[in-house]
Amino acid sequence: xxxxxxxxxxxxxxxxxxLDTKWGKTEILAGGTDLLDLQKEYVAQxxxxxxxSGVAGLGNIDISQAKSGTAVKIGAGVKLAAIAEHxxxxxxxxxxxxxxxxxxxxxxxxxxxxGGNLCQRNRCWYFRDEHVNCLLKGGDKCFALPADAENRYHxxxxxxxxxxMVNPSTLAPVLLAFGGTVEVQGPKGIRVIDLAQFFQAPxxxxxxxxxxxxxxxxxxxxxxxxxxxxxxxxxxxxxxSYDWPLVQAAASFNYADKKADAxxxxxxxxxxxxxxxxxAQEAITGKEITEETAxxxxxxxxxxxxxxxxxxxxxxxxxxxxxxxxxxxxxxxYWE
Numbered sequence: 383x384x385x386x387x388x389x390x391x392x393x394x395x396x397x398x399x400x401l402d403t404k405w406g407k408t409e410i411l412a413g414g415t416d417l418l419d420l421q422k423e424y425v426a427q428x429x430x431x432x433x434x435s436g437v438a439g440l441g442n443i444d445i446s447q448a449k450s451g452t453a454v455k456i457g458a459g460v461k462l463a464a465i466a467e468h469x470x471x472x473x474x475x476x477x478x479x480x481x482x483x484x485x486x487x488x489x490x491x492x493x494x495x496x497g498g499n500l501c502q503r504n505r506c507w508y509f510r511d512e513h514v515n516c517l518l519k520g521g522d523k524c525f526a527l528p529a530d531a532e533n534r535y536h537x538x539x540x541x542x543x544x545x546x547m548v549n550p551s552t553l554a555p556v557l558l559a560f561g562g563t564v565e566v567q568g569p570k571g572i573r574v575i576d577l578a579q580f581f582q583a584p585x586x587x588x589x590x591x592x593x594x595x596x597x598x599x600x601x602x603x604x605x606x607x608x609x610x611x612x613x614x615x616x617x618x619x620x621x622x623s624y625d626w627p628l629v630q631a632a633a634s635f636n637y638a639d640k641k642a643d644a645x646x647x648x649x650x651x652x653x654x655x656x657x658x659x660x661x662a663q664e665a666i667t668g669k670e671i672t673e674e675t676a677x678x679x680x681x682x683x684x685x686x687x688x689x690x691x692x693x694x695x696x697x698x699x700x701x702x703x704x705x706x707x708x709x710x711x712x713x714x715x716y717w718e
Contacts, residue, residue: 412498458497534692559634562605568598583654614711631703659683
């Protein structure tokens with residue numbers, strides 16, 4: 383691991399002053415579960431590491447009543463375990479607390495943060511291999527695209543993407559389904575970004591998985607929860623802990639008179655960014671959520687997928703995950 387200078391600022395303003403205008407020279411340390419790996423793999427070799435552990439105001443969860451329902455603000459430094467265990471969040475947004483409760487294992491959840499989960503680098507094994515000079519490390523091609531590549535965990539919605547990694551955040555699809563926004567602070571002050579625009583598909587070494595500038599830091603996530611709101615998230619995994627999902631579906635909607643309205647269905651781990659399943663949303667809007675309608679929404683969600691050589695199995699998993707997330711949101715047993 384390359385030697386670096388370690389900083390422990392006390393305020394967000396001090397953090398911003400320590401950051402650089404180009405990626406690579408300085409890295410932010412939240413929980414450290416991703417950055418440590420990147421440094422050990424020689425993918426990240428910063429001159430400076432800026433810790434957020436002592437920064438005031440990043441560890442709060444604020445819930446208040448608004449005209450349209452309930453307003454929630456979660457600081458970027460809030461631990462995943464704290465989100466999973468929060469009593470009021472469990473009632474309001476079970477999709478979020480249940481997802482946070484199964485990230486990694488207990489050790490990771492007790493040190494990993496909301497901001498770190500959203501901003502972590504991708505897990506493509508070509509990107510993580512110090513010997514592979516892929517698109518995101520100055521190379522001229524994505525090594526996961528050829529027919530004989532090891533791409534069973536990569537994207538199936540690949541249209542227009544030079545890099546076919548999948549976004550690794552499991553909280554992102556849920557928060558995006560809630561219509562969440564991100565507060566970030568940089569040299570010019572605070573700006574608010576819709577989560578739908580926060581993530582991007584990187585294609586060069588000068589880009590990352592978010593639209594953050596190198597001299598900006600996430601400080602909080604905000605979203606509203608209308609009265610009568612239903613939500614759930616369903617993940618398909620190979621094993622139950624210390625793993626990322628193969629496919630994830632987050633569903634959020636209002637359900638007055640057993641008719642789904644304001645539907646948001648977001649898929650995770652199937653595209654370089656969290657993928658809004660527009661066709662699935664249209665398929666279920668205005669309908670009662672039953673086994674049949676949920677299954678039709680699942681098929682609609684998978685339409686348009688273009689799998690790579692080894693990941694065609696994800697298409698069926700998308701159908702299943704969407705169906706089960708919708709049924710779980712209204713309290714129906716999807717295993718019957």
